[in-house]
Amino acid sequence: MTDRLITHLRHVDLAVPDYDRQRDFYTALWGLTPVAEDDGIVFLAAEGSPEQYVVRLRKDAEKRLDLIAYGAATPADVDTLAGRLATAGVRLVNEPGTLQTAGGGYGFRFFDVDGRTIEVSADVATRQHRAIEERESIPVRLSHVVLNSPDIPRTQAFYEQHLGFALSDTLVHPYAGELMKFLRCNAQHHSLAIAKGPHVSLHHVSFELRGVDEYLRGTGRLLRAGTRLIWGPGRHLAGDNTFSYFLDPHGNTVEYTTELALVDEDTWQPSDHDVSQISVQDQWGTANPFDDQLVKESFNDVDRGLFVAPPV
Structure with a gap:
């Protein structure tokens, strides 16, 4: 598809009842780095990735997949994709606008055919990252x-x-x-x-x-x-x-x-x-x-x- 507007996978967001246990697992064992945290929500980065975060954990009474986020090259591409989806009858969660999550950016959310929430964004601030060294066994990226x-x-x-x-x-x-x-x-x-x-x-x-x-x-x-x-x-x-x-x-x-x-x-x-x-x-x-x-x-x-x- 020559006019593909999605560029890459950004992050996966999970809701979990036992927030503290999950946070400890993904940081102390799995090797992700907390970059922002508020009451019951944490944004976790991979040290080798320019993405602001690759996993978001949110405390909730029920376990669920909150959303999957993809990147687009420009805000114009975000607008174009949102327009295409709306015209095709895809249910939008919100119209394109400024994101309030870590790194900001411009994006929108919609439901896929099975009901999952999908986010597409552009102009998200990149994170200071580094080359993972030899024998360093932590994630480079999602x-x-x-x-x-x-x-x-x-x-x-x-x-x-x-x-x-x-x-x-x-x-x-x-x-x-x-x-x-x-x-x-x-x-x-x-x-x-x-x-x-x-x-x-x-x-x-x-x-x-x-x-x-x-x-x-x-x-x-x-x-x-x-x-x-x-x-x-x-x-x-x-x-x-x-x-x-x-x-x-x-x-x-x-x-x-x-x-x-x-x-x-x-x-x-x-x-x-x-x-x-x-x-x-x-x-x-x-x-x-x-x-x-x-x-x-x-x-x-x-x-x-x-x-x-x-x-x-």
Whole structure:
């Protein structure tokens, strides 16, 4: 899509009942840095990223995905996208305007076809960041987010038609059919993936580390701290990235990864990858089998925030 207006993934915002426990996990263990905090809300940055923050935690009585935020190049692009969505009948949460969150900027929010709140913004102030050093096992940046949907084709069509995402690859099973669609909004193999699930929910959020050594050191640090590793370490075929999947204190799956493939968007042709072939799930052969129990855990809890905009 030549007129794609989305440029990249900015941040993922979560609401959590046990705010203090979640905050401690994402800072002391996961390796994110608090950059702004108010009563019951904290903005967490990745040291290697110019984004003001990559995760926002908000205290709430119910666990939910508050929103997913994407970047646009200019305020004019924000206005253009908002106009297109409104014309197409997409429900806007608010019209474009000045953002009141960390870093400011100009943006708007809307509901996707499944009821998730999506934000698109431009002119957000960049953060002073730094190069992550050798053996420093903290996230460089936010890599991608994966969503559960009971209707993959419908969700995929929304993001392709309205936001300009393109299909990179598909995971399939001989009996279960299509299980996951990998979608991109830039040269990164995927910034978004849509997984087959029984209900709308968050599948996982992934964070990029500096390299394989740092990724393994981070995996080990979490293991030594007693954090439950549900799958990994291994290396996927689709995207060619490493993976270690953990559960945060509220049961959200979070991933350490590195070396996610970059594609030539002018020449890339999507492929179907059969997950019944073990090397598709894990090229290295080091990860535990992805069994029925892991599948159920990846479904997560039903998202209670659908078609309900977060208060902040």
